[in-house]
Amino acid sequence: MYAMFVSVGVFAFANGYVNVALNKPAYQQYSIGIDIYDARNAVDGRKSDLSIVGGQCARAFRRQTATWWVNLTTIHSIHHITIYFMTDNEPWGPSSFLTEYFLGFSVYVSNTTDRLQGTLCYKDDNFTVDTIPAVFTTTCPVHGQYVIYYNERLPIVTYPDGYSDNVGTYLCELEVYGCPTTGCYGSNNSLPCPDVNCQYCHIETGTCQDCKPGHQGYRCELACDRGLYGSECNETCGHCRDVNQCSNINGTCLTGCDAGYLGDLCKTLCDRGLYGSECNETCGQCRDVKQCSNINGTCLTGCDPDYQGDLCKTRKCTIILLYIYIVIQIDR
Known part of the structure; x- marks a missing residue:
């Protein structure tokens, strides 16, 4: 029937x-x-x-x-x-x-x-x-x-x-x-899922089938392990300054990013030609600006001809002039 x-x-x-x-x-x-x-x-x-x-x-x-x-x-x-x-x-x-x-x-x-x-x-x-x-x-x-x-x-x-x-x-x-709404169960659709951090539960028994983002465990009683976040704790935190301050729910880095990264999730590299904390530093005269380290500004493939040093911010002619000046002062 x-x-x-x-x-x-x-x-x-x-x-x-x-x-x-x-x-x-x-x-x-x-x-x-x-x-x-x-x-x-x-x-x-x-x-x-x-x-x-x-x-x-x-x-x-x-x-x-x-x-x-x-x-x-x-x-x-x-x-x-x-x-x-x-x-x-x-x-x-x-x-x-x-x-x-x-x-x-x-x-x-x-x-x-x-x-x-x-x-x-x-x-x-x-x-x-x-x-x-x-x-x-x-x-x-x-x-x-x-x-x-x-x-x-x-x-x-x-x-x-x-x-x-x-x-x-x-x-x-x-x-x-x-159920017409999220997080309910029972034949009259009026019972909320019994576990606080449960997003979807078995419609007859109330047993949790899926936790809210940021939680895990049989009753969704546990936060994601350190460095993980999101639905079923399947997402990996970005380059947070302190991985302990990565939100287990949405991955936001609560105390900012490591050098070389930006954005709420700290998963975005500095724009080309920038590096360091909050991407506030400008790369030197790298031979290839694309090969400037977003973390510390090191020019990975060397400097333009007139520059030297790891950051390629020192002009060779400036060093020569300084050397000549020192020699002159000594001769006096």
Whole structure:
């Protein structure tokens, strides 16, 4: 038996969860390019007419692959996903010419449009034209911004009997039920994630699935290790004057940069021809100004002909004149 769905305002609710996909941006591969088959039709909340020409379904040209996705616009904690396949308003099952195009489909949740960077929620390797449902629901308690429908018929793969030779989209509605805001859980969407530094938690149990930037640990109770910051502590601090003063949250160097670097993150080299603390020093007469050390001003490939010294700031003729002057004074 399928759950009942009721529209309320701009959202739809199922068992207390919110359809966060409703009227969100959508895309489909090999789009036909006319409104009655637009990708957005599969998230417009309409599913009273599941026919090919009803204008309530997404449809694309049939090819070796079929990809459709909805952009939830922000990362959401998801509970379950429901798909209404196109039936053409005809009896469903082996007598329908459409069922073979859905066999083998997959559903992913990802933070990008690349399904392989996300979580595989469901991969059909069981359904036949006799058993695939017209309305399909899978539970997938993860978090992400994109929900991706994918199917394929690759030329080097042998598929089971009953599978079509190619695939298309043919989706009349795809609903994504979960929390409408970041950091909540529970069927009534009212409970904040129990761990203070938890950004996303399991929508049923509240167990933390992802910490806020700058934190780590089972309950997000630990700051990033020294020299690291950001989401999952995956970012490396820049050239801070004191690495202990690198913000574990956003990487800002709180007491400034080492010589040769600038910017809040101290990851930007001094502009060409400058060096030192806050890049306030000007390089000397280097043979190649690009080879002036941004840290201490040393000319790494030597000086212009009339200059010498590590910094190439001393003129040779000045030294000669000074030598002559000293000799004259001694002779007197």
